[in-house]
Amino acid sequence: MLLTVHPVATTVIRPRSNKLIEAMVNEAQRKLALADIRENIARSGLHIYLVSGGATPRFAYTIGLSESIGAELILAGAIFYMKDDVRKIVNGIAAQLKADRGREVFEITGLGSFVLRRASSSWAAEFMLGAFDYYQKREIPALQIVPDTAHWTIDVPDMAAPWSATREPIWRWQREAWTYPVSKEATATTNLAALHGERVTEAVRWEEDNWELFAGAGPDVSKDELRIVPLGTLLAADPSLVAVINLEVGAGLWRDDISEWHPWARNRAK
Secondary structure, eight states: OEEEEOOOOOOOSOGGGHHHHHHHHHHHHHHHHHHHHHHHHHHHSOEEEEEOOTTSOOEEEEESGGGTTSSEEEEEOOTTSOHHHHHHHHHHHHHHHHHOTTOOOEEETTTEEEEEEEOOHHHHHHHOHHHHHHHTOSOOOEEEEEEOGGGOOTTOOOTTSOOOTTTOGGGGGGTSOOOSSSOTTOEEEEEHHHHTTOOOOEEEEEETTEEEEESSOGGGOOGGGEEEEEHHHHHHHOGGGGGGGGOOTTOEEEOOSSSOOEEEOHHHHO
16 A cells, blocks of 8 residues: 655644644554555555655555565665556565565666665655654665666665765755755756756746746657656756746746856747
8 A cells, every 4th residue: 555644734722722723633644654664564565655745756665575575675766656656666676575585686668677776764754754753663674666777866865874964965855954945845847857856947937836947849849758756856966057036926037058148938838
């Protein structure tokens, strides 16, 4: 089962008891979540958490595999893949691991090949909060799922090295406060070329909290190459994109591979 984590919504009945109400609701939600995890582990041997939202890239991790293979799995970033793909990848690798603990390369039909990398405990501590809560342990071994070169994207960190915002700036807001003068929930519609590391050359702000940032000509991007990512992902990958923050809604910028930004006429943006 794939569980997406959302903030717990609460209804304030009396201002003076707001904190108590939130605590009660949160604890009730926690008990339901733990029961769900137990049921999934009993039925299929693992539970998959998918965490998204805010300035940090999406990530997924398992709970329950450490009981059978001695470690949990983490798929961090990898926005090349859709949510259903994430489930197939994690379940497929888990099944292959159970059948052959010594396997080094994992093939998932239609989704490419993957290797596993031992994740530093500093990364595991940031990502696997549900696993630590479920098992009530201070340390749980984790393996990072790493896609092949063709499916790699800029949001895939090297989790073998200890956590470092300098080394992996795209993940800095997992620990640091959001510093830009726009919502940390702001998103960017982009293309796989940009997510493979090519320079963004077109930028348009269509809504208050949504941009289009493309490597190459936007009209030439096919639907299957489009992805929606946190704006912070692209800002961290390329600091020169900070110029797009100040765009008015409906305005745009363009540049080529070597030039600076130029204003984009409204008729061109259309």
